[in-house]
Amino acid sequence: MSAGEPTPLDRRLRETIRAEGPMRLDRFWNIALFDRDHGYYTSRDPFGETGDFTTAPEISQMFGELLGAWLVAAWRGMGRPSPFLLCEIGPGRGSLMADILRSVGQLDRDMLRAARVRLVETSDRLATRQIERLSRFDLPIGRHRRLGELEPLPLLLVGNELLDAIAIRQIRFSAGAWRECEVTLNDEGALQLGDGAPLPAVPAALARLGTPTEGAVFEFSPERDRVVADLSRHLVAHGGAAVLIDYGHASTGFGDTLQALRRHRFASVLERAGEADITSHVDFERVLEVARGTGVRHAAATTQGAFLLALGLLERAGALGAPLDEAGRAAVTQAVHRLAGNGPSDMGELFKVAALSTLALELPPFLSEGEFR
Numbered sequence: 508m509s510a511g512e513p514t515p516l517d518r519r520l521r522e523t524i525r526a527e528g529p530m531r532l533d534r535f536w537n538i539a540l541f542d543r544d545h546g547y548y549t550s551r552d553p554f555g556e557t558g559d560f561t562t563a564p565e566i567s568q569m570f571g572e573l574l575g576a577w578l579v580a581a582w583r584g585m586g587r588p589s590p591f592l593l594c595e596i597g598p599g600r601g602s603l604m605a606d607i608l609r610s611v612g613q614l615d616r617d618m619l620r621a622a623r624v625r626l627v628e629t630s631d632r633l634a635t636r637q638i639e640r641l642s643r644f645d646l647p648i649g650r651h652r653r654l655g656e657l658e659p660l661p662l663l664l665v666g667n668e669l670l671d672a673i674a675i676r677q678i679r680f681s682a683g684a685w686r687e688c689e690v691t692l693n694d695e696g697a698l699q700l701g702d703g704a705p706l707p708a709v710p711a712a713l714a715r716l717g718t719p720t721e722g723a724v725f726e727f728s729p730e731r732d733r734v735v736a737d738l739s740r741h742l743v744a745h746g747g748a749a750v751l752i753d754y755g756h757a758s759t760g761f762g763d764t765l766q767a768l769r770r771h772r773f774a775s776v777l778e779r780a781g782e783a784d785i786t787s788h789v790d791f792e793r794v795l796e797v798a799r800g801t802g803v804r805h806a807a808a809t810t811q812g813a814f815l816l817a818l819g820l821l822e823r824a825g826a827l828g829a830p831l832d833e834a835g836r837a838a839v840t841q842a843v844h845r846l847a848g849n850g851p852s853d854m855g856e857l858f859k860v861a862a863l864s865t866l867a868l869e870l871p872p873f874l875s876e877g878e879f880r
Contacts, residue, residue: 571606755789812855
């Protein structure tokens, strides 16, 4: 398919807009990413060097190993429930869960015996790869499409780069009113973003942000709120803890963070629908607010760098690099910088970690120096 030729989803989206009028951004997002036949996540493998983006588990095994250690400590702090659900939501290729299971098996075999491994994944294609990847652990592994399908058992859950893939709405302050950002067509029939009519009601968070300037953008995600609320309700009802890791900001505010990635480079959100990943920065203040509002007693967040360093990233890197040659140790050092550094291509400051728990746990980010609430 040539660069100028529309994708199947381009054609369908244009036809829908011609017939029905402008489309809200979150509807466009969900079609582009999750359409059963041509959606980005349902029709391709987007992960790793050969895909469109690289996640922390692909950078180094240390990421999953340290998360595994966190989960072991959380399980013990919960009183060692058996059975319990060990779950990842949005498991990608299964790399993170594989590292977690290997780490848990080394640290506490009793925990591994008590675990029922669950994968929450909407894509049939990715779910097949995940289960194949994890089959070597010879554990009871189940796949669900939604959090609400999980059994009523204590839950330990990890979600890495999940929340950024959940559709957002954007509203723009224009001519004295907040207006919905919509996907429409330009004079040539191509997709473009435009402002709709003034909104009769806006998110309550805007009241505490002060007077907006002309052109200010506010992003919010009712779908993301529902996921966090569903997770929180399970934790409140059955006990447990969750770790949610993503790139985003610590405080609610104005800003346009809508972006797309193709082949590790930024791309147009509206061009070649179904062939690029669409994301936005996660509002972690809102994540904690929803969790607490649903009844979770302990909710805190920090940066990924502070989180991993508090869990012993440097010590684990030293042990991993000790038997290696100079090139091997340099690769480990580079991975540490990618995971915890604050450079322009590093994850340490840009990525945040939110933890939710029904019990007080002496674990980061609840006790970390960089915690924000």
